[in-house]
Amino acid sequence: MAVVSLNSWFELSKNADWSSFATMKQTFNSVDSVGNDRFCFNLKGNEFRLIVLIIFKTRTIFVLWFETHSEYDKINKHIGAKNIQYK
Numbered sequence: 001m002a003v004v005s006l007n008s009w010f011e012l013s014k015n016a017d018w019s020s021f022a023t024m025k026q027t028f029n030s031v032d033s034v035g036n037d038r039f040c041f042n043l044k045g046n047e048f049r050l051i052v053l054i055i056f057k058t059r060t061i062f063v064l065w066f067e068t069h070s071e072y073d074k075i076n077k078h079i080g081a082k083n084i085q086y087k
Helices: 002-014 021-027 069-078
Strands: 032-035 038-043 048-055 060-068
Touching: 002 038, 002 048, 002 060, 048 069, 060 069
Parallel strands: none
Antiparallel strands: 032 038, 038 048, 048 060
């Protein structure tokens, strides 16, 4: 179930004090920078992908997108993960 993985990510992230991608990588080794201040997290054994916008200066995280890995591959081919917008 994705809820457990997403809640786990949320609990770790809400208390984090990341100042850069490198410090975030210490918490989530599998996170990837996809460009445009967006980062992709692999959740539940890479079954799901979470894309967030992070402003390190203000320690702010915006959840932009959450879906299966196969759906991620589709959007990444069409618009690119770095172009996901907050809605």
